[in-house]
Amino acid sequence: MSPFLAVKDLSKSFGGVHAVAGMDFAVDAGTICGIIGPNGSGKTTLLGLLSGTYRPDQGTIHLGDRRLDRLPAHRTVRAGVARTFQTTRLFARWTLNANLAVGLASEAPARGGAIDALLKDGPERLAALVGLPGRGAMICSALSNAEQRLAMIAVAVATRPLLLLLDEPAVGMSPNEALGLAQAIRRIRDELGITVLIVEHNMHFMMGLADRILAMAAGRKLAEGTPTEVRRNRQVIDAYLGA
């Protein structure tokens, strides 16, 4: 059986900058995988490649048997990959339910799992699952920063993905709010069976949440393993401390 997500020799340059240079990795179904790395190490570009925002210069991305690397973003969504953004992006003048309705209308095929059951009766239960119960009728711009971050995740989940990509979900959150976020991410994995890939600066947040961690530097994979292994890795420490 092919792995859930398989990335081979993935590269992307912008002008002369090799943002992602020959990444190889795989992610198992049902895991929460973290990607860490210093600024400019190519994390967000990698996420953009996985979500169809950018087209890779070389390399392949497979989700199961499905090849993703030549698909435009909206087809990638249909294939089962949803993403959020580093800066909050919502249809800010619309209600949360209206935002969720856009995700629900994504044409993704029924997955036959918990996600279909959850969304059967409309978006309310999804909003509750991420920690926004009863917020459906609110205009998104009236939500707090942390709520907007959660709303963005809910909207992505409404497209019924198999793989959810989160780009620095904890940005601007207080430690307490980050706990709520971690809980929401766990519930998305546990209750909906969605595999989650998180790019995050906040090491502490990742250590408690991720099953596996991938460390990047200069567009390459530096280390991979359990959070504890990665934290002890000499190269990772050097990359972070610039030693």
Added chain:
Amino acid sequence: MAIPAPGSDTARPLGSLPLPARARPPLAWLGPARDYLGLVLLGVVLWLLLSRTNAFYSSVLASILIWTIAGSGLNIIAGLGGYPSLVQGAFYAIGAYGATLALMHGWPLWQACLLAIAASAFAGFVIGLILSRTRGQYFAIGTMFFGVVVEIVLTNWQSLTNGQLGLDVPLAFASMDQLNVAIAVTTIVSLMLVRLVGRRRFGLRLMTIREDEDLAEHLGVPTARIKLAGFVVSAIFGGVAGVLIAQYNGTISPALFDYYVGFVMFVALSVGGAGRILGPLLGSVFIVGLPDILNLSSGIGQLVVGLIFVVVIIVIPGGFMSAIDGAIAFVTKRRGRR
């Protein structure tokens, strides 16, 4: 640019969803039928005005309504989709010349209409494809360019269009009454179609493009295809309006389809209220009707139009429709307090 205010009627995605804070509209119990019934009534009133007022007022109203048809098309790509198209006048021209040439070759009216629709849709498709990678002001400039191109072609393709002298239009309606009915019915059908599209998934998707195109793409909206479809649909409305203006005028010439027409159509939509069903109608009243009724010479008329545009954009960016909303909200609030 003046893109609709939140909570405006077509900007409300999916009718069944909880609405943003907004007063419950009158006769809400009628459901969706309310809007359509209202539009039918409006159509009857417009037809009565067209057929019962004197020739001058009737002709002013006819131009307003024909512009409303073209503007309703613009409302789909610019109002719902947020793409400021300045080329609607070109589709208007293509519809007028297409139908007129077909009639001159002895085609029946319905075939001439189909040709006008096909020609404007094709032009929309080609222009839409060429401009598919442009947004915002670049899209606006690109569309304006095509408006100029169409005007130049009409002026210089002597053998087909008879150049500056224009063409005499073979009249296909038996009487003025019939033409008036056709104008009133087409206007109302156009308004209804915008109402319909605004509540369908197609309309929702156009609105997601207006709000944030990149986000829409990442939520599974095939943005390129939706934009192109929206542009083609807009062009068809323009073409149909062109058929009617040719029939109404009796003659057509490039002077009637200056590239500036497309710009003024956009102005009319913005002044009336982009993304609002009645926006094009209200906008046309002020932009087409007012200069005509005041009998302003064309230069002064343009000045007045420009002035209205600037003032509206500064004072009520959502157009007159949003001002009406504001007034209704103000009145109902005061009544509620009593």
